[in-house]
Amino acid sequence: MSNSVSWVGALLGLALAIGLILWKLNPVYSLLLGTIFGAIIGGSSLSQTVNIVVAGTQSVMGTVVRVLAAGVLAGVMMESGAANAIARAIFENANYIDFFITATEKQKDLLRKHFSKYTSMSPRIFDIPVGSIDKLIRPSNPRKQFSVMTASRIAAEKHIDWTIKSVVGAHKILPQITFDIYGKGGQEQQLNSLIKQLNASDYVHLKGHADLSDIYKHYQLYLSTSTSEGFGLTLLEAIGSGLPIIGFDVPYGNQTFVENGKNGFLISSDQKDEEHYNLDKMTQKIIDLFTGVDLKTFREKSYQIARKFMTNKVEIKWNDLLKELND
Incomplete structure (x- = not known):
């Protein structure tokens, strides 16, 4: 049986993780608990849940758990009033995070700017697109005018x-x-x-x-x-x-x-x-x-x-990052 989780479980797990962060629980533990909760609610058995967590971390020596997509949360949501508590928690615990990932270069630049402005830390930040295209598509016939x-x-x-x-x-x-x-x-x-x-x-x-x-x-x-x-x-x-x-x-x-x-x-x-x-x-x-x-x-x-956003280019970015984790 494949280790899959329904989108309902994933959303509930994310909601729990954010709630725990807002309650000042360490973000690492918050998102790990959210992962386990979401997997079980999403239909996985206890053994499958363990497999999901382990399979997602063993190849990168456990550090993926500490990445937590924190770059996206902090970089995109920093100036949102509703997200201030999450962003603050991430910044306050940034020393527990090996690196940050953002979806765009501008988000990376903003995150780096905020770290420089609000902290004395200068963490590693990588931009990896959250979407890609497999090929460029060109029409075989002329495009419709206007x-x-x-x-x-x-x-x-x-x-x-x-x-x-x-x-x-x-x-x-x-x-x-x-x-x-x-x-x-x-x-x-x-x-x-x-x-x-x-x-x-x-x-x-x-x-x-x-x-x-x-x-x-x-x-x-x-x-x-x-x-x-x-x-x-x-x-x-x-x-x-x-x-x-x-x-x-x-x-x-x-x-x-x-x-x-x-x-x-x-x-x-x-x-x-x-x-x-x-x-x-x-x-x-x-x-x-x-x-x-x-x-x-x-x-x-x-x-x-x-x-720049072709799937093979994005895969190279992920491969380079994972290689760095294992070095």
Whole structure:
């Protein structure tokens, strides 16, 4: 029988671990207890639970238990009020941690900055992507002209309504433009109403769930209006299919996968209220991309950035880290 744990067990184990950290228990023991609890609740027997824990640590001399994904927690959540207790506990116990792992280079830089600012420690920090792509995907037929897409959970925090309004603004100058939105979620009814209200039903469509692996390559542009992404797997998949991206200049996904003016545009803003988060600039950048840049050059730059996130490259990073543990 394979040693597998249901996602419910994994989430409950994580919740327990975070709770124990908040109660000031040593983070190492907190996450170890969370692992054991999650495995048992998730359907593993006691012997299988032991195998899961041992198999996950024996090849790296036990130190993986002390890694704890602490880099992600501290680097991404440091400035979040809800995460302060977790971040503080990690920083206070950093001397028990052999190294930190973050998902992006910018998270690594932020974590290093915080260690320098708040402590006298200078721990080892590695950035290893939490997602990868197996190959670059190129279309066998020409992409649809003036085609725009996004893919996301249809939820308020993803601000899909902003993408719709931006495309509607661009449509006034580029009547050929079309916009397809992939994903499901609780905001679908509101978005359908907005599309009708803006008389955009002919060119803006909610497409629902789909296997996107063979879909990105048919489009010319990907839009992102999320104001925060820890990594952004759909962004990676988009550039892996050669799409330029337009999005806000916010951590961490857009800043990882977009080089401003080279494979898309990053829109900065000092305005935090929703309807004024520079949607006019996004509209203008959509127009600029279709009328003022060499799309082929932008696409090739996206492919170039995506190569760093190929599965074989990520595997090398993990192998190098594990070799260092065994040295």
